[in-house]
Amino acid sequence: MVICPRCGQPSLYAPSNPARPFCSMRCKDVDFGAWANEEYRVPDESAPLADDDAEAN
Numbered sequence: 001m002v003i004c005p006r007c008g009q010p011s012l013y014a015p016s017n018p019a020r021p022f023c024s025m026r027c028k029d030v031d032f033g034a035w036a037n038e039e040y041r042v043p044d045e046s047a048p049l050a051d052d053d054a055e056a057n
């Protein structure tokens with residue numbers, strides 16, 4: 001048994017829990033989304049903005 005890093009509830013740390021160390025997939029998704037959003041925000045500035053037109057052709 002471990003503590004879910006997201007909500008602090010006891011969570012089962014075993015292969016039967018695909019969301020471990022989180023207590024549920026919901027908690028895992030929330031945590032993943034949080035850091036994933038931050039990751040994707042970093043290269044946003046260097047991404048070309050007016051490249052969509054060339055690709056559509």
Ligand SMILES: [Zn+2]
Nearest residue numbers: 004007023027
């Ligand atoms: Zn949780």
